[in-house]
Amino acid sequence: MGNRITFLGLFFSVLYALLIFKVYNLQIQKGDEYKAQAFSIHRLSELMNPARGSIYFTDKNGEMFPAAINRNYPTIYAIPDEIDDPARTAEILSKIIQTDKGELNKILGKIPDPYEPILKKASDEQVNSILDGKIKGIYVKQEPRRFYPLQDIGAHIIGFVSSDNDNPGGVYGTELYYDKVLSGTSGKLNGDQIVKNSVGGKDIHLTIDRDIQAESERILTKLVADYKAEKGTVIVEEPKTGKILAMASVPGFNPNDYSKSGIETFLNPAVQAVYEPGSIFKVITMAAAINAGAITPETTFVDTGALVLDGKTIKNWDLKAHGKVTMTEVLEQSINTGAAFAGKTLGNSQFYNYLVKFGFKSKTDIDLPGEVIGSLKPLEANVRPIN
Template structure:
């Protein structure tokens, strides 16, 4: 499986909790016959349906893997204007078509001004052969296109699916929806002998690595099932670029069989759900205070195990007190009181401004549909010390997983807030600067210390920086691999 993938698998193990009809080549040089064929076989309502572009995943070597393609299927249709004897033709068709009565077939085949009538949309091999053997004038076996997802459930929430009302394909959810105009192309027109050819859709290559994606999905599903959780997400990103290498969610769905799933299954939790980030948020608090020069990694405070503000008491996750500790110790031991201390040194107004620098008031602008925005309302409508204290360790506020991973990416990459993307043709886009390079480096070093002390997330041969999302149950874990030159961020 390779050292890098093996390393990612170990990190993933900590990440719990959370196409229409085809337009055929029309030979215009052959005149009326092919004009009628185009008008009959490949049009719906006078429109020629373009071929939808394919979607590909790509690995680190640039190899492409088909993720959404067009798949041919047979179609039995009639051109009534060519049918010489509707009565005899209907009598011959009735035993083959079965779903349409002989009288209805006769009426359909008698429509001399009708250029196209579908008879069997998904014929069996026996029906197809029977039609060919019958060799009825004006009755043909053609082809249509289905949208097919060769990898099944893999990357389903990123891909979405495309549905048809038999006049056009419409992307639903995911990349199929976001890039529908590019994938779908432009319909042509057919009227009599005049044909305006359609413009086929364009292919799209995604940044999703199928190996990382499939491994993350397998491990995530195992963890959720083993721990009887409701669901979970895993995102793997390149901090320097914002490129998304994997985005897994559980439960998932099969885009080849989307009609059997509840509509809620199609929502992508990574961009369309918000939640309290939990203790991982401590690193954002620390990075902010470090950047403002209000603390250093060695700044100390006395931890009594609890802190009372506005008649509310917050306690460390393990209900223990640790005495005099450093800010690095706060990250190592995930101390709630320590995060609150760092926030107080920074000040409420500055803390809130840093959250905005990390993009927490905005969407990431990822190229996926339906992204929602988190909420900092407790810090805006009810300005109390307790609300800022709890926010310092990720409670009382809510954000999406994709927003959180991009905020942590800013810490991993030297302070730049990047726009995440899944279309490989996109370019890295810097959205702003969250903190300085020095503050970024110091925070990452504190996270490395947390992994080294905990040991559970250590990987032989790699320097890993990490932070759990909670203390009692490790429902979230962020890992940064190869810290000197951060290449992967796993959430």
């Protein structure tokens, strides 16, 4: 019996010694090796993943202003193989980064494991706590992330990329429309050797003028508030070239913190919504009628304040009669009855054909995703009257 106890004691002593050696081998002798592996993984990721191209706004002088760029942010990561007490480390770390310690314990308890990302885009306070605490096996490094220096200016145009760091592709706006151009080409591996380096993404230069965009948003925000409107949109176009100089929509959002905004905010009404154009459509009516020879700018019309058209009575916005007016004056004073007269003189079929030629049934193919086609009903369709 004594020999058996002695044998068991010797067995467990040897087993314990082997365990101590294993821990020593992992924590001390191979510590540098695991750090090297972690660095190698990080470096390999840098070489394989191309740098995303930038997005720029311009102005009338051709000066460029960065609207979407890459900026280094601190990432907190762990080398689990170096951690003596995962539970204790998880408890300390959870208080710093406000994360469930149970989930952290699972991550930190992985062995063998030379690298585990813990928190992307850590705050300065969190980074300082990690560095000051000198928590064994927990480190901080810098990694590139998308940054939008103009904050909420032009957000609907610029868009944003996914918060998924393993797949940070564009999911909205220009970031989505030109995602392939901005993303570049990833490198290729053969085993653990890089056989093809990554190719960085290309930059995108937009016609948006930063100053006009900012001023458009400022004015629009004030008007929406003054009139207690739910939303508003402004588009500024250069007539001779068709360049879009500004495209403002309210409410907006900050693409750096887009997750804080409701999903309804990510509808860009300038391209993703249809609306009844109202009085600005008089310009289209007049242009079509003049081009077809149905009227001239000097054609006169006697306005009595109301016009019956297809059984519907059309009145002026000011409920006044303007008497004898030219078509030029109809536009100047926004006279509803005069515009209706021009459309009637042109004729339904010709008017409809001109609307198609003007592109109201087609996309403009603007460089933004989700553009919708205008709703132009057939002539025989029954439509509700416009008040």
